[in-house]
Amino acid sequence: MIEVRQLHLRTGSFSLADLSFTVATGTYAVLMGRTGSGKTTLLEGLCGLRRVQSGSIRLHGRDITHLPPASRGIGFVPQEAALFPHLTVAEHLAFALRVRRWTEDAIRLRVAEVADSLRLTPLLERRPQGLSGGESQRVALGRALSFRPEILCLDEPLSALDDTTREEICSVLASIHQTSGVTVLHITHNRREADRLASQVLHLHQGSVTQAPLAS
């Protein structure tokens, strides 16, 4: 469960104050809001990439407000995938596991498992330069899921994709959520994405988060 209480974040002259919301364990939450409303800032605050001025963030009852990003156990997929240009797809999937000093056998098994679930097996030896937008996003997803995070934060992962690829990644996201049971916080300003994926819709507007109704 993600519990955010009276959170205050600041980036330059922009700030978000007194934000409170809860996302239950296993929920696929979609956070919507206009461009510039602070969705990415909030997500970065959750991931530990932006300093919290005040308030608290708790994950499954554990206070992570001031923990470094590495200790939070949150998988993060940014809008532009942000793949590492010098690594192959297989090395991307193994990256977090190598940091955690998994054994080579365990890494090989997990990479094969993630690659299989995201249909990345034929691409394992490729580098990011040769991947399409949809493939890049699937690699970014696999990289974030490889270490079995408790929470998955997605920052507009579909915004740069064409309609067909968008639909394909939507199916992948729905499938991942169903099979792994990971709690997802997905940022978008696309209502159709929210209708397609969300089990909870949150709306960030004028500095406050409100619960929005689900599509019937």
Added chain:
Amino acid sequence: MTPASPRIAPPPSARAPVATPPPNPTRADRVFLAGIALLGGCYLLVLLAMLVADAAYTSPAHLWAALRSPEIRYSIHLSFLSCTLTAVLSVWVAVPIGYLLSRYRFPGRALVDAILDIPIVLPPLVIGLSLLILFQTAPGRALERWFPITYAIPSVILAQFMVACAFAVRTMRATFDHISTRPEHVALTLGCSRPQAFWWVVLPEARRGILTAGTLAWARALGEFGPILIFSGATRLKTEVLPTTVFLELSVGNLEAAVAVSLLMVSAAVAVLLLIRTFGAQESLGRPL
């Protein structure tokens, strides 16, 4: 000290778009293109004419004679050794400074940035003179007592380093400015500490910029003369590097040897420029040299 806000930057591999001529150029288009081609062509012509004149002035016999001279061979040896050491030291210092200036905002950052430009804007002779004076101060003399620097080989490397490093810092700053902070942030969420994210994600992405900074520092060091003349002297078989050789040969009227050594330096400079072009000039300086 706080992390700089992330900026969306083009990937290091991004190249500037190439302008293609319009399909049906008008008379104004043709006059414009001819004008800029003429201006650029004149400059290029003078550059090439200089090199051709150098080559025509000398002969293989002169080059061979220059290469057989023990003084000139020593000078070639010292130049290549000192330039390589300078390039390695410059990269070693420029990478952390460039990263710090690119990624962090801290009090006095603008001042630090300006101070780092001093070796670029100061006349080279003044840098040599300042180094000489620095090593006449009490701490400088104390250091010289157990490690002689002034008028010795270390002074050549230090004089080259003080100028070349400034150019390497500029290159590394521009390189890190063009590398998005996003992959680094992702690495942090994947379990990396800051140093791990730097070593495993940022540095590999900056490798072309590092190579450019190193080759640029090497080339700058090769051409450095003023600070070396003042701080190291021009002693044959001791502190003589290739520009010193050109100066010494000219001063005794041996123009053939001076031109032969100059051609050697031109060849080395062209080789380095080709290296820079090949290995990613797109990550080069944010300002002209």
